[in-house]
Amino acid sequence: MRRGPWLWTAALAAYAFLYLPLTIVVIYSFNDSRLNAEWVGFTWHWYHDLFHDEDMLIAAGNSLLIASVASLSATLLGTMAGLAIHRYDLKLLNFMVLAPVAMPEILLGVSLLLFFIQVLNLTLGMLSIVLAHITFSIGFVAVIVRAQLTSIDESLFEAARDLGASPWETFRYVTFPLILPAVIAGGLMAFTLSIDDFVVTFFTAGVGVQTLPLRIYSMIKIAVTPEVNAVSTLLMLLTLCMIVLASRFAPDVLKGKT
Amino acid sequence: MALLELRNVTRRFGDFAAVDDVSLSIEAGEFFTLLGPSGSGKTTILRMIAGFEFPDAGQVLLDGKDLADIPAEKRPIHTVFQSYALFPHLTVAENISFPLRMAHREPADIRQHLKDALEQVHLDAKAGKFPHELSGGEKQRVALARALVNRPRLLLLDESLAALDAKLREEMQVELINLQREVGITFVFVTHAQAEALALSHRIAVINRGKVEQVDEPARLYGFPRNRFVADFIGQITMIPAQVEQVGHGHLHLKVDGLGEIVTPLQQGVAAGDRGVFAIRPEQVRIGVQAELAELKNHFSGEVLSLLYQGDVSVYRVGLTNGTMIEALLPNSAPGRAELFKVGAEIRVGWRHDAGVFLHE
Numbered sequence: 001m002r003r004g005p006w007l008w009t010a011a012l013a014a015y016a017f018l019y020l021p022l023t024i025v026v027i028y029s030f031n032d033s034r035l036n037a038e039w040v041g042f043t044w045h046w047y048h049d050l051f052h053d054e055d056m057l058i059a060a061g062n063s064l065l066i067a068s069v070a071s072l073s074a075t076l077l078g079t080m081a082g083l084a085i086h087r088y089d090l091k092l093l094n095f096m097v098l099a100p101v102a103m104p105e106i107l108l109g110v111s112l113l114l115f116f117i118q119v120l121n122l123t124l125g126m127l128s129i130v131l132a133h134i135t136f137s138i139g140f141v142a143v144i145v146r147a148q149l150t151s152i153d154e155s156l157f158e159a160a161r162d163l164g165a166s167p168w169e170t171f172r173y174v175t176f177p178l179i180l181p182a183v184i185a186g187g188l189m190a191f192t193l194s195i196d197d198f199v200v201t202f203f204t205a206g207v208g209v210q211t212l213p214l215r216i217y218s219m220i221k222i223a224v225t226p227e228v229n230a231v232s233t234l235l236m237l238l239t240l241c242m243i244v245l246a247s248r249f250a251p252d253v254l255k256g257k258t
Numbered sequence: 259m260a261l262l263e264l265r266n267v268t269r270r271f272g273d274f275a276a277v278d279d280v281s282l283s284i285e286a287g288e289f290f291t292l293l294g295p296s297g298s299g300k301t302t303i304l305r306m307i308a309g310f311e312f313p314d315a316g317q318v319l320l321d322g323k324d325l326a327d328i329p330a331e332k333r334p335i336h337t338v339f340q341s342y343a344l345f346p347h348l349t350v351a352e353n354i355s356f357p358l359r360m361a362h363r364e365p366a367d368i369r370q371h372l373k374d375a376l377e378q379v380h381l382d383a384k385a386g387k388f389p390h391e392l393s394g395g396e397k398q399r400v401a402l403a404r405a406l407v408n409r410p411r412l413l414l415l416d417e418s419l420a421a422l423d424a425k426l427r428e429e430m431q432v433e434l435i436n437l438q439r440e441v442g443i444t445f446v447f448v449t450h451a452q453a454e455a456l457a458l459s460h461r462i463a464v465i466n467r468g469k470v471e472q473v474d475e476p477a478r479l480y481g482f483p484r485n486r487f488v489a490d491f492i493g494q495i496t497m498i499p500a501q502v503e504q505v506g507h508g509h510l511h512l513k514v515d516g517l518g519e520i521v522t523p524l525q526q527g528v529a530a531g532d533r534g535v536f537a538i539r540p541e542q543v544r545i546g547v548q549a550e551l552a553e554l555k556n557h558f559s560g561e562v563l564s565l566l567y568q569g570d571v572s573v574y575r576v577g578l579t580n581g582t583m584i585e586a587l588l589p590n591s592a593p594g595r596a597e598l599f600k601v602g603a604e605i606r607v608g609w610r611h612d613a614g615v616f617l618h619e
């Protein structure tokens with residue numbers, strides 16, 4: 001098929017739509033003016049402010065801690081879920097792990113809030129946020145791990161058993177090394193999902209704990225200062241790194257080749 | 259006692275019996291082949307021996323002991339998979355030493371066995387390579403070395419040569435025969451290629467629709483197929499409808515409608531009046547002019563219908579007077595004289611009284 005110029009135009013428009021707002025945020029984070037209005041001159045000022053903003057640093061610390069714990073746990077659980085779905089080939093199991101991925105976040109946020117308060121009788125805070133983040137990350141990890149498993153020749157696992165490996169040794173020496181790239185990619189995905197989540201965190205954070213997205217939100221309620229641009233830029237950078245890393249580990253899975 | 263025994267083994271998938279009341283007995287040191295068309299149940303039999311499938315009825319015994327409760331990893335039986343199943347994340351050396359590591363052998367012991375195995379399959383130079391860097395033949399040899407390195411009692415090979423091109427396959431056949439003789443391990447080989455089965459095996463079991471049709475040495479299987487399926491599946495054969503007229507001393511006298519009488523060797527279980535076919539291999543059939551075939555017990559008139567020149571041999575199809583067609587294979591021992599008889603020529607066909615077999619319907 002010959003690709004007409006209109007296709008290029010359409011593609012360009014789509015990418016502009018995606019990246020223009022982000023680009024503007026980044027540019028104004030270096031603007032030497034309190035207002036996101038006109039370009040005055042280059043400065044590191046807002047980044048300097050950022051690293052001396054006590055509340056911001058605490059929020060960042062919380063976010064990193066939550067993302068680390070949540071992504072590690074989600075990786076463990078999601079990998080097990082992926083293995084189980086592959087092994088038992090259960091449609092229902094697959095659906096149930098995927099549902100939270102597709103569910104509107106606000107629904108998930110509200111139901112988790114009710115669950116934590118009414119059922120678990122939990123005081124909202126770090127723990128509830130971590131649990132919530134694990135909940136919505138498991139599905140992503142499971143999907144990636146399962147996609148990888150599907151691409152592996154089933155006879156490899158049989159060959160391992162055939163050559164004297166116990167089920168555990170088969171997992172340890174064959175299955176796990178072969179899915180490791182997907183596990184790492186899934187973990188990195190879970191980390192990025194956690195670190196920039198707002199909606200679910202908003203519902204499950206309670207009053208005491210701030211994360212970066214929550215902090216940004218409360219700042220822009222007052223005024224959008226370039227400090228917000230700066231922290232957004234850094235968050236964007238971190239997310240980007242994670243995605244690049246993830247796609248390096250499991251290129252096939254993330255390139256949609258499965 | 260047989261090394262491996264299958265006793266009335268049946269395996270069903272739903273209502274369908276993939277393996278149907280199979281009994282086999284395989285001796286130590288044998289090169290035993292399961293030969294049959296695709297879908298006949300060969301792989302399922304192999305998987306039950308390896309421990310990846312379990313019989314719904316019957317037993318699999320190794321050294322007379324039932325394997326039912328012994329998981330695959332505890333059986334002294336290794337498999338060379340059709341896809342080779344080399345571990346892609348391990349090098350050639352790591353692949354080959356895998357079973358030794360799983361058996362928790364001493365590092366020094368592992369090194370020695372690995373070295374021997376690499377030498378045996380001529381892969382010393384490739385020890386550090388990964389499977390995706392190897393050719394088809396090399397992968398095949400790694401899979402063999404890996405399966406043999408800790409001396410299993412039994413080696414199972416599932417269509418192991420099928421993925422190789424014709425030339426390489428022939429080389430690997432020779433290597434396989436030599437390897438089996440060298441290591442003295444019992445091989446159970448699965449193939450749908452009859453020529454391969456004949457070339458490699460000490461004994462062959464012909465499998466059809468989950469059942470064993472015949473178990474015999476290659477030459478006996480070829481020369482004395484027990485039924486029409488075996489006759490047809492192995493090599494070329496002409497079958498002519500016939501009825502047993504008389505059971506004589508050492509011979510059967512068959513009557514063929516519109517043709518006359520055929521004399522063929524006596525067989526057990528055949529009685530006068532039985533209906534079936536007379537089956538004869540093309541290389542047993544001779545063609546010529548009247549005088550040349552006069553000393554043969556069986557000879558008939560015919561017409562050359564077609565001629566296929568194949569270089570080493572020529573295959574003639576001859577129409578007999580009753581309308582049946584018979585194939586004759588003539589070696590082209592005098593080069594340049596391919597066309598001994600022209601299409602349409604009136605000739606005689608004949609064969610010795612000890613050629614061919616009678617097969618029941």
Ligand SMILES: Nc1ncnc2c1ncn2[C@@H]1O[C@H](COP(=O)(O)OP(=O)(O)O)[C@@H](O)[C@H]1O
Binds near residue numbers: 276295303
């Ligand atoms: N796990 C299974 N589930 C259902 N049917 C199977 C399964 N394995 C094999 N079969 C069927 O059993 C028959 C024999 O298969 P197989 O043993 O692979 O034959 P072969 O190796 O001789 O080609 C085939 O019809 C196949 O479709």
Ligand SMILES: [Mg+2]
Binds near residue numbers: 297300301417
């Ligand atoms: Mg098969």
